[in-house]
Amino acid sequence: MKKIAAFIILPIAGFIFLLSYTPYSSSSKSARDEVTLGIMTAGLSSGHFSPLKYDDDFSEKAHKLYIERLDPGKKFLLQSDINELAVYKQNIDDQITKGSFEFFEKSFTMVNKRIKECEGYYKEVLTKPFDFENDETFETEPDKINYAASADEMKEVWRKYIKYQVLARISEMMDAQEKAVEKKDTSYKEKTFVQMEEDARKKVLKNNDELFVRYAKFDRGDRMGIYLGTICNVYDPHTEFFPPADKANFDINMSGQLEGIGAQLQEKDGQVKVSNIVPGSASWRQGQLKAGDIIMKVAQGANEPVDVTDMKLDDVVKIVRGKKGTEVRLTVKKVDGTTIIIPIIRDIVVLEETYAQSALIETKKKIGYIRLPGFYNDFKGGRNCSNDVKKELEKLKAEGAEGIILDLRDNGGGSLQDVINMAGFFITKGPMVQVKQKDFPPQAYSDKDPGIIFDGPLIIMVNENSASASEIMAAAIQDYKRGVIIGSNTTFGKGTVQQFMDLDEYVLPQFDSLKPLGSVKLTIQKFYRINGGTTQLKGVVPDITLPDILRYLDYGEKELEYPMPNDGIKAASYDRWNKKIDFSKLSKNSNDRVSKSDYFKFIEQTSKEIKADRDNSLVSLNLKKFRTESKERKELSKKLEDVQKEIQEMNVGNLKVDLKTMESDTVKIAKNKDWLKALKKDYYLYESMKVMEEMAQ
Numbered sequence: 132m133k134k135i136a137a138f139i140i141l142p143i144a145g146f147i148f149l150l151s152y153t154p155y156s157s158s159s160k161s162a163r164d165e166v167t168l169g170i171m172t173a174g175l176s177s178g179h180f181s182p183l184k185y186d187d188d189f190s191e192k193a194h195k196l197y198i199e200r201l202d203p204g205k206k207f208l209l210q211s212d213i214n215e216l217a218v219y220k221q222n223i224d225d226q227i228t229k230g231s232f233e234f235f236e237k238s239f240t241m242v243n244k245r246i247k248e249c250e251g252y253y254k255e256v257l258t259k260p261f262d263f264e265n266d267e268t269f270e271t272e273p274d275k276i277n278y279a280a281s282a283d284e285m286k287e288v289w290r291k292y293i294k295y296q297v298l299a300r301i302s303e304m305m306d307a308q309e310k311a312v313e314k315k316d317t318s319y320k321e322k323t324f325v326q327m328e329e330d331a332r333k334k335v336l337k338n339n340d341e342l343f344v345r346y347a348k349f350d351r352g353d354r355m356g357i358y359l360g361t362i363c364n365v366y367d368p369h370t371e372f373f374p375p376a377d378k379a380n381f382d383i384n385m386s387g388q389l390e391g392i393g394a395q396l397q398e399k400d401g402q403v404k405v406s407n408i409v410p411g412s413a414s415w416r417q418g419q420l421k422a423g424d425i426i427m428k429v430a431q432g433a434n435e436p437v438d439v440t441d442m443k444l445d446d447v448v449k450i451v452r453g454k455k456g457t458e459v460r461l462t463v464k465k466v467d468g469t470t471i472i473i474p475i476i477r478d479i480v481v482l483e484e485t486y487a488q489s490a491l492i493e494t495k496k497k498i499g500y501i502r503l504p505g506f507y508n509d510f511k512g513g514r515n516c517s518n519d520v521k522k523e524l525e526k527l528k529a530e531g532a533e534g535i536i537l538d539l540r541d542n543g544g545g546s547l548q549d550v551i552n553m554a555g556f557f558i559t560k561g562p563m564v565q566v567k568q569k570d571f572p573p574q575a576y577s578d579k580d581p582g583i584i585f586d587g588p589l590i591i592m593v594n595e596n597s598a599s600a601s602e603i604m605a606a607a608i609q610d611y612k613r614g615v616i617i618g619s620n621t622t623f624g625k626g627t628v629q630q631f632m633d634l635d636e637y638v639l640p641q642f643d644s645l646k647p648l649g650s651v652k653l654t655i656q657k658f659y660r661i662n663g664g665t666t667q668l669k670g671v672v673p674d675i676t677l678p679d680i681l682r683y684l685d686y687g688e689k690e691l692e693y694p695m696p697n698d699g700i701k702a703a704s705y706d707r708w709n710k711k712i713d714f715s716k717l718s719k720n721s722n723d724r725v726s727k728s729d730y731f732k733f734i735e736q737t738s739k740e741i742k743a744d745r746d747n748s749l750v751s752l753n754l755k756k757f758r759t760e761s762k763e764r765k766e767l768s769k770k771l772e773d774v775q776k777e778i779q780e781m782n783v784g785n786l787k788v789d790l791k792t793m794e795s796d797t798v799k800i801a802k803n804k805d806w807l808k809a810l811k812k813d814y815y816l817y818e819s820m821k822v823m824e825e826m827a828q
Contacts, residue, residue: 133282141365154277163645164355165230167653170634171359171372171651172227176475178632178652181695185224190678194220194234198360199669201238203273206288207245216241221395227362230472235358250343252289257336259454260293260328263754272748273656285631294334294752300331301754302761310407341399348443356649360634363651368691369629370654375647376445378631379452382743391452394420395482398444402426413478419464420473426451427470428462436462453477454801481661483799487516489523489789490810491530492820493782499524499532500816504543506553517552524556534588534827536819537604540619545598547628547658551576554607556584557614561705563607565659566628573659575703586824589614590819593673595686598623603658608624609671610662615717615826616675617819620681624688626667627695628656657695664704667695674714675721675822676813678735683742719820724821730814733774737767780811 176182183189198216202208208614219234226233269291270276276558279285285800304327311319322330352374359372394405402424415419429450430436439447451459452681454477461473492498501523508515520537527535547564554563555578562575591605591614602622608614634648659665668689688694725731742766751757785793785803810816 161232161647164232165384166361166638166642166645167359167634167648168227168232169230170637172362174632174634174651175363175366175370178655179370179583180570180627180657181366183366185227187221187224190219190221190225192365193223193361194724196364197238197358199362200357201242202245205273205276205278206285206292207242207249208278209282209285210280212241212245213245213278227479232358235355236247237258239354242354246343246346249285249289252286253293253339254292254336256286256290257297257332257339257707260332261324263294263295263298263301263752263757264649265753266756267291267752268749269752270748271295271750289750290633291340294336295750297328297331298752298754298757300329300334302758304331305758306765344441359649362424367627367692367693367695368688369625369652373631373650373652374648375448378650389452389455389482390455391477391480391482392475393478394551396426396444396451398447401440403439403444403447409480409482412480413475416478417473417475419471420461420475421466423466426461426462426466430459430460430462432458436460453542455479467610467729478622486514487519487523488806489527489784489786490807491527491532491786492536492816493784494820495824496533497531497824499527499535500538500810500821501535501627502538503542505542506549508546508549515549517549517556520553521556521584528585528790529788530786532587533615534823535589536584536590536592536816536823538592538816539601539604540592540594540815541596542601543596543623544601547576547600547603548578550600550603550607552580554578554581554604556590557608558585559583561568562613562703563701564603564662565661565663565700566656567659567700568656573700575661580705581820588823590823590826591616592815592819593618593622593671594679595620595623595681597671598688599627601626602626602671604679605671606660606666608673610660611708612677612712612714614670615675615712615820615822616673617675617677617708617716617815618671618677619677619720619815621672621687622670624666624668624670625646626658626665626688626697627654628658629653630655636637654695657698659700661703661705663699665699668697675718677721677725677818678731678738679732680738680741682735682738684745684755689789712826715826721818721822721823724818728814730774730778735768737771740767775812776813778812778814778817781813781817783810 172185198213216234216238219237223234225231243733244639279288301324302733304322308319308321308327312321313630356374356377361372363372391412392414393409394414395407395409395811396403397406398404404426405420405422405426408420421792424438426447428436428438429447431450431453437450439450446756451461453459457477459475459477461475462470464470465475485507487504488502490500490502492500501520502522503516506516524535547566551563558578560581562577562579564574565575567573589608590606593616595603597605597618602625605622609616629652632651632653635646638646651694657665657667668687670687751760784807793803
């Protein structure tokens, strides 16, 4: 075979790493994989906060993770397959060093073969009716079952799995029929159980046909991405490999905008359908492309169009997206059956729901509310969250807000610099976070602007999904005693900082044909609270904790595979906020209100039932028992809806300046109406408002 030599210089984290290796494959795909692996592992070794040795321990961890990801539902591989792959348990490290993919290639061939076999199993099972009077069960939690010992045992796994799907469909139809009969809906045509069962099998067959079409499109490159990602994840859960398309999607989420046409696409029946048009986007302004349209071909301007029928959705998205100002021509089949060519000039698509948004709560006091979904920053010169939050604070102050509630619930983090800037809006001066890099002492990062945007009462709302940058913000406010942290749970517990390494930057010009290789998100630092502690694994414990539906479930960083350890460093020098807050009084009064709240009483009870339900993952395949269990869950959900209806609505409204900007935009008005409706019935926000009323006295 032809040998390809590559020399890559990796200037990572202050180091120069020279890599020399020889891929032994004439295939361009294999050569790309070998070059990617070599650059990636060199970068991990020199740049990661805690580099690992490629030894038998590393190999066993990588093997375990990859096997779990190869067949997560245990619906394809047999125990004999797992045994066959077990011989590689301690030599993945040797293969990494040699640039070999023997283990990967064997697993890839093996799982594809098994998927093809299982395609026949579900089709065979669905040819005849099921008996739903038998007392048998289906285990929904893969961790609680073993791999099938034989093909016959695997057929039984699929029989129960398909029976479970059909049973769920029948139960839904029976619910719908009962509701129609109860409401005396004359337009509804009643069906017998036999008809329902037959319809359910047809629908399940169609859904599984579509699923296996997607499996067929899940190619070697997709599997390779999982394998390379597994190697990264042995270092820690947040060190990840990103194939080129995944990195592009990450950048979109981080910046809140993309360059394209502004149409959301979905794959259905081998066709690419438009599911939604983003308001204000290029497609929306052009006007011809509508939800429900089928995209048949895609052309770059006047170039020859590409047929996208049966193409992977990710590949279709790649050719539809493009630089601002360029033209894409879509050959589209409309709902009425006609076919037209729609020319669209690509533009910036702004995803408004990712940006900061504010409202005013009028109660005994005027309280400003800011929702921040993520710490976004378009590092290419676009919007960033700290500037946006600053604008919202200034608008709220102008309309008389006496206190601010900053909502960081479900905020998974983002830009570290924006956290530092934002914390500085509420504190005169001082460190906001401490950061430690490998082989260097900790460094305190401080807000450089001595000014304060808002010096009144402050509440930060968090939950178990508030992570990383959200935890830095909450921890800084808590350590300074600047405001009150109110949460439905301890935060996620991620105390590490990542940076992207573009693998293409380290390939010599003669190997440009192998690009794009992808990127690695590399853990390069750990961050610490200014009090010397860390949020890693521990999270931020709220000053006031409210009952939560997930309260008794295991959650957060500590539940991930191979998380970095919790430790501590010396506290930074800082002065606490000069206006004292009576935390114990606020907490006691909140607890008193919560203990009398029917809503929170119900949440507490429900959280215990969810925990018990999670532990019992066996589902009955007997129709009568299944229906009984299903009705019990629905009754619980109905009770929650009834309790929510009794919640006293808050007086939440838009700022006057915001109303002016949306007065002629019907789409924005409709979205805003839904947003305000949800806020008015948000009991966690309601309790935060009650705490703020006390703070602002």
